[in-house]
Amino acid sequence: MKRRLVVIGAGMASGRMLEHLLAAAPDAWDITLFNAEPRGNYDRIMLSPVLSGERSYAEIITHDAAWYARHGITCRFGEAVQRIDRDRQVVCAPAGEVPYDRLVIATGSAPVVIPVPGHDLPGVVTYRDLDDTEAMIAAASRPGSRAVVIGGGLLGLEAAAGLARRGMAVTVVHLMGHLMERQLDPAAGYLLQKDLEARGIRVHCRGATAAILGTDRVEAVKLEDGTLYAADLVCMAVGIRPQTRLAAEAGLTVARGIVVDDRMRTSDPAILAVGECVEHQGQTFGLVAPLYDQAKVAAASLTGTEAVFRPVQTATRLKVTGVELFSAGDFAEAPGREDIVFRDPGRGVYKRLVIEGSRLVGAVLYGDTADGAWFFGLIRDGTDIAPMRDALIFGPAYQGGTAPDPLAAVAALPPEAEICGCNGVCKGTILAAIDGGASDLGAVRARTRASASCGSCTGLVEQLLASALGEAFQKPVRRPICGCTELAHEDVRRLIRARGLKSMPAVMQELGWKSSCGCATCRPALNFYLLAEWPETYRDDPQSRFVNERNHANIQKDGTYSVVPRMWGGMTTPKELRAIADAAEKYRVPAVKVTGGQRIDLLGVRKEDLPHIWADLNAAGLVSGHAYGKALRTVKTCVGSDFCRFGTQDSTGLGIRLERRLWGAWTPHKVKLAVSGCPRNCAEATCKDVGIVCVDSGYEIGVGGAAGMDLKATERLAKVASEDEAVEIVVAFVQLYRESANYLDRPYRWLAKVGLDWVRQQVVEDRSSRTALIARFDRAQAVFQKDPWAERTTPQARAAFAPLARITAEAAE
Template sequence: MTQKLIIIGAGMATGRALELLLEQDAAAYDVTLFNAEPRGNYNRIMLSPVLAGDKTYAEIVTHDDAWYADNGVTCRFGERIASIDAEAKTVTAENGDVLPYDKLLFGTGSNPFIIPMSGHDLDGVIAYRDLEDTELMMSMGPDNKVVVIGGGLLGLEAAAGMAARGVDVTVVHIMGHLMERQLDEAAGYLLRKALVEKGITVRCQANSKEILGENGKVRALLLADGTELPCDLLVMAVGIRPNVALAKETGLAVGKGIHVDDQMVTSNADILAIGECVEHNGAIFGLVAPLYDQAKVAALTLLGQPATFVSKEISTKLKVTGCDLFSAGDFADGEGREDIVFRDPGRGVYRRLVIQADRVIGAVMYGDTADSNWFFGLIRDKTDISDMRDTLIFGPAYQGGTPLDPLAAVAALPRDAEICGCNGICKGTIVDAINAGATDLGAVRAVTKASGSCGTCTGLVEQVLAVTLGDAFVLPTSQPMCKCTDMTHEDVRRMIKSQELKSMPAVWQACNWNTPDGCPSCRPALNFYLLADWPLEYADDPQSRFINERKHANIQKDGTFSVVPRMWGGITTPNELRAIADAADKYMVPTVKVTGGQRIDLLGVKGEDLPAIWADLNAAGMVSGHAYSKGLRTVKTCVGTDHCRFGTQDSTGLGIKLEKTLWGSWTPHKLKLGVSGCPRNCAEATCKDIGIVCVDSGYQISIGGAAGMDVRETELMIQVSTEEEAIAAIKAVTQLYRENAKYLDRIYKWMAKVGLDWITEQVSNLETRAALVDRFELSQSIYRKDPWADHIAKKAESYQPLADLTLEAAE
């Protein structure tokens, strides 16, 4: 007879346990899964790439609705367990339902620690724990200030993810250097230096005293030294505590976490626990590798098979920040210990090994972590390093007297060398999978799960593939467009053009899409490609746009919206200012902000007020500023010859003409321009996507700038003599970008792929330039319209959202 298993919590540990249980014996249990979050299992440690914009939520889902349905799992998401009667072996749900169980598995995870200082309960004070927290941080943009309390792994991931979106971020850390539990002072210094270079303000030895608010919302963080750090959002990332409240109420033995034995059984023989909520031999756990080990033991225990959980040595790698960093073992000073240190300041590389009794007991690496798995193996296996001491610091490639290339070093690793720390996958397991037919990274990941969690071992797995397959292995140069296809963005776009595919169904059929209607990752890209390539034949699909583009406004963390009317070239009039002020009063807009793009942002507009505020602003002659779009945002100008004694050309007039020419054009990513009237560059043209610097002899047009996480200076594309030539060249390069760039690539990323020389050649050729201009103007004649006015004219609500597309940030 099938037994009943109730699982509390759909986290990574219980997800893995459920997977293993079903793989071993799908008929053993009738499973009901409760989760307080309104969703199932997703890879929580990949929230950082979602925050940074490198992934979407859909890409980190590990078990979707179809998986649960196919495996007969009853899902009760968004529901908590109110109580457990361990004697009667029943659970009571929040709605009063009473469910019996034969076995119960706790996976209640942990709660973020909130410092109980004054103001911690203000609106805008959050932890960094789940998708909702991530979405709030994603709602922050370049005009926002955020303070992160905590310079540990989680706090730095939060800070880096928001900084990548252009947010002004300050990290406040009470200790003397960052990540003091994982790094020594030298590595902590290098990490801080790298973060500061990326635009993050770091304040160490800073003691938080009070959170200041205004009208119930956070306003600033007050430090013990009297410093106020203004913020629109305050993120606490100061640690976690096992979530044991329900276990305590049930009568289970609880210390720091829920007490479990080596089989993951609690003090009640029919109740198991795994994950961040447990305590095993005095230890609690926060990294994924031991949680997956616990999941395996719990699954086998539930099936009556022998299994024992053993706590292992763990290591730490830092993701998202762009800083390669690794630490493992014990690197504190102590008697009988000595250091081997390698520093290369020019390359930003630092390595420190702590040696005791001819054993490596600790390692810290910064800047180059390629050998981290090898060093970790030495620590874990307590390897005698006396014979390789002289070359130890240089890694496995230098052992044996002759430097080896990286592949030879991987080839020399033993079969039991651990490759994927998260999943405990050794080289031998991967080699066996390859020999059995898993001949690419995706197949190896599917069979072994190696590289499927945090992803930091991906390069090493590919090297094992290369060593095992030899010339038969070709390293992929780019990733598939999404899970629906094996084709890259470039492949799909070539198909659209070469086969004249003019609708999404046509693309799905011609490219043998794996899913009939696409997914949230590919639909927005396909919509743009089709729109850009076939403006006469293809009709824009609003449902394949992100929520901000569907709502024609930026969604904010509290569900309200940001409305930005366009101000041509940063110029406005008293009548426009009066209209903005009247609208702010009429619709009780809580915040009116001057943006970095020389416009005014109305923040906090209610969704139901959007059509009315648009109508009022339209009546005053103003149109949408497209502050939410993958298209032209702003053209920033200086005052030029009209007012400035240094101005060489009419930069303001040119900026207005450019903005009126380019507005409403959809592009692969947001597009920002700047026009400076002289080389003094007051409009900051040299860090825009397209920058124009006016000189005595004409106009220098440069492209490829950025001022976000990647700070880049523009590179000169062309110099022209007249304003008309400048406008034509900018139309041409915009169209060239539209027709050739990968969706969500800024100009600088596209330029790195195709080369500035090729772009310059296309734009400089008068015949090619004219053709590009014609195609740009054709597209504009069809698609340029004010979405506010268009929406009002249709007298309809904005299009129904696709749930997985709502993660787009307000940039």
């Protein structure tokens, strides 16, 4: 007599299990197959091509009515099982009970729905089955309709690409900093975003959904940052969760999923489970390969054959036509790993291999995934890759290839890309001059004026010469920023501008960085260049800042910090002094020192006290003095005409005015100013980055002084009659320094490279240039002129300054 088998769920795992079972024991079982969906088994993975219109539903059916009939399977489709009665060994469903000798639960998973207001409005769908797919296809058929996909993982992006292909205007809202963060690193995530944007899909990363708006049906999605996206369809694709309700109600052991052993048996030996609903050794499963393995093991268990389930490595490919993306292996939680990175900016290729010992453990490929299967094989088999390690990244076809081309970044520029910003010379013009016989830097300068002004694009012009003339051009050696790149600071700044590179992954990819995420030398430089170039859109990266700028205080040798409130122009009041004294006592500050910049330094403050002492000082009207930053430090002044019998102008007033205008601006290195009221120069203005000496007839503005490792007097930039013009020139000078100097060059070093004459031309003589510099400075100040102390008073900010945890003997028990 046949034994009775009931299967709940007709997904990919159960379909595969039935095939194995029927092949091994064709007549042993009397099978009943339940499915909540009103249809049988189909290839769920292929729903994306159905959504995009590249396949039809008929093409993705894996088991049709004839197949079920041939094998005598009783189909109960469109019928949701109500419960499992383990005592009587029956499955209860609306159209009647079915007894079982063995039961297989294959209920799969359910999409996670974020419970934001409006999540239940008509027009909000998930992406799980054919009904969802058909709802999306119907929505896309209305001309001019707009979709918002919440979730930038594998499923969400396939939904977005499918909807876009059907003509919808699609926006993807993703909570994390880059797309598919579980499979991709930021570099590959950047390339993916760029590709999707090129297809007209808008991508909003770091977007948290606050609410879905609409009266009768969905109209828009509102994010927590206030952004509003109009939508006729909202697709939630934020993740899946195992469907365990039936199993849990039947009293089976359930954790995140239905707990199974190596033979796919649940805590009840008569009941097995397979697919996305199970949990095996703490792990749940969402990709198809392990599900198929489970199906095989479950079939073996039913026929009494020995088989154990061992999860295998899985690989991911994004099924979006034209996007080449592959990721495989496990990038998480293991010490002793190393990276091999290859980038080809010209072709938009990024490859990263993660190696542990002599084994490949992970691979991310973007743009060229031809070697994906080969790398996957190496990962899966644990192949010893030591003998081929040097050439591993070039793949199996490697025949002695070449090192990455340092000229690739400049070669990838379009002809209209501007190389020389001073004289507006583009790449095409320079190449034309080289074609016309210019064979060295001098000749290019003479014919095109490129690199003839500030000279910061010299490196790029030389690279163009080298790429056009090859061996015939001897390129002078320039020092690269660090070991991560061949490019010098000047080259990187020019290329960020010329190519519109707006994020750190963009810079590293397009300019061929040799490391996966830079180093302690290049990251702070890139962070500055990006925020100086794109103040409104670039998001400052605290993790790419030196500790002092990250913590807004100066670290001392014992790990404590110093706190310096701003004293505008070196002026203070009894109230401020009292607040400083109170704070020093309250936080037991071990040392209080008057600085050379005319303010007071509280030394030895513990990190966790910083937000608290700041709040106390804030309450008295004191703000951060940025004594720790590559930023405006102090404006030192003398008392000037207010009190001094020799003072010619209001030097204190001018100093305060300058400090109020300039504070908060990030600069390539620290910037110190001084204003003296007469040539006796009590404020020591002639050794500052910018020093003004007041005279009867006006203001002498000197720049490029130094009194640190080098000692140097300022040089005269201009002499002006009015205080207003003095302020204008100083602001324009600081902005030009921000735009053109290398990171960590003080103004005197920058001036030695670009020349005082060029700077004078830009900020003094050329009025329109001066005005434009000031306008750009003010635009950036609208973003950056904020007191960092006041921004760090929330409980979350305070928690971030405290230890993560404390371990005590009790906690460990």
